[in-house]
Amino acid sequence: MDPTTLIRAVRDAVAEAAAPPADVRLALVTGDDPALIRSLGAILADLPAPTAGLRPIRLSVLGTGTLGAVPSLLRAVLVGAGLAPVIETGEYGRFELELALGSFRHEIDPDAVVCLLAEEFFLPAQPQGMAVEDVIGHLRGRLAELRGLLGTATGHTSAMFILPTVPLSRTVRDCFISVRDRAALSAAWHRLNADLLALTAEDRQVITVDLVGVLAQQPVRARDNRLHRYADMPYTDAALLIFAQEVRRVLQARAGLSRKVLALDADNTLWGGVLGEVGMHGVELGGLYPGNAYADLQRAAAGLRGQGVVLALVSKNDAGIVTELLNEHPEMLLRPDAFSVLAANWNAKAENLRGAARSLGLSTDSFVFMDDSPYEREHVRAELPEVAVLAADGDPAHLAETLLRGGWFDVLDLTEADHQRPDLYRTRALRHEYAAAYSSSEDYLKALDIRLTSADATPFSIARIAQLSARTNQFNMTGARFDETTTAAMAQAPDHLVASFSVADRFGDEGIVGAAWVHRSTEEWRVLNLVLSCRVLGRGVELAIAQWLFDRAADAGARRVHADFVSSPKNSVAAGTWERAGLLPDPDAHDGTRGYTRELGELGGIAPDWITFTDPVEQI
């Protein structure tokens, strides 16, 4: 999309107070011209919050120097990722005070605090002329102070703190003329950055993104001496755009807005050459260049699959020869069972992508599609603008990096379910075939032998529960999203219950597919939210879960349950659940929120008889 069209489209969206269309949002995420992205971010500042179709997020942006373009760049890339950010900025020169006093919280507690650190924070005022050991000692001291500040700040809030690793400018490094001194300083500086990165493992509320590492791979200056001297801007706009993109990847993962499916073309994407013309023995794959470049892409895709990304093959080819190659080519890394969907046929690719989405039970906005043909890419872009389209043309040596660099599939933590997801989606396709053999859906459901395991949240399940909270849009009763910190706190609190729900059937174990957050008092249990992965919808699992919750409440001596349904553009599938579970609507509904209550003594059995309850303890 050219700059003029893009600017006009963003202006139009702001004028209509609406989320920019999907293709415009993708252009915001993939744009690499900092001046343009910054302008777009400035225009987007007038977008109202909340904006329908965008997930609200509150950010506080603090910096050890002038923030400059950071808020605009962040806003543009975050809107691109499907978020509607409200951004508060810290006062210049008050970085440490803001952290120490917690004043970054403003009126409302932010979801994330972005801290733009620069070298000045860690360095002594005049390192020139100091002994290098003294400079190193100072760095250690400043890191300890930063740790202390972050420790204090995380105590004020449940927000996530996002920091960069920090480049060291040549003006400082090169002022030490002894080669050994310079090496010692560089070693200390690398250690400082390693310690910053280690904060990510030490503290659940801190995430450090490796700005230094990414800058090293791109022809971008970290600092412009003129902007630094004139306005205390520690970084160039180009470096800040890289930082903003890294922050976007974190926040997109946190919000569960990352993509789940990678749909790959075959000819000249998975291998070199056109299979139908050159035959299985003629394709370029493995061995020397360019065959090794295609093998590299396959390795990258296999790596993604191992971490939970669902693979689909979408190729205009005869199915027979594709399957033959997948099975028999010795250099093929992705065999047929690596793909949850195999669509080798002569249908339009957009049609195949829609079909894949249907059979996987996922929306096409969770798809990334990679193809070497500009025609196919343009066609998919026009038909399905929400699909992220990656170009596989040009030199095949770039294929793997093209696939990976956008961070389309990022998650905060990998859970057991992520590792199993591709297999789960394969069994799901098998289950569809099995269903066809039964005369009634009830017979089918009985034959499935569905087992529900309900359990209180444990330290092992909390990451998965938080992930479900962020990622589940369809069967999400209230839209209240509880992150990991909040969920962990609720699981500990005596007046709350956080439960996870696992489902297994004759085809396999789905793992944890649902979660509930409940406020409990002696009189009443209030379901704050109930989410269920779309993988298990249509099997009555939600009613078995409701039954389990109501039984727990009755056992605890409560008299009444209350639950809400808050409708959203995506959760109509969940409407009516509480009625079906036997609750009665409150007369005073308002703002799209419908409340439901019932005396527990009046509730009968509601769980479908084809679901068996199993005990988590017995299972082990």
Added chain:
Amino acid sequence: MTASPRPDTADETTAAVLDILGRVLLVTPEELAKEPLLGAYNWDSITTLEALVALESAFAVEIDLRDLHAQRRVDELIDLVRRSRDAR
């Protein structure tokens, strides 16, 4: 007082500079052509630097920040970009 010279918008460099300045100052190139006095817009220390970076990147030139600060009018700025480009 003489009538202020207006930038020739048919010229390619002029059009590109007006486009970039318009994005930075959040006004249209037409408005800039009509009122070329930079002081009439939000031409402060921040937007000056934003314009510097955008112009340098678009024309692949380096502009001396002191020279940029000395400019008062859009047409002077266009001349500065031209001079920087010719000096390459």
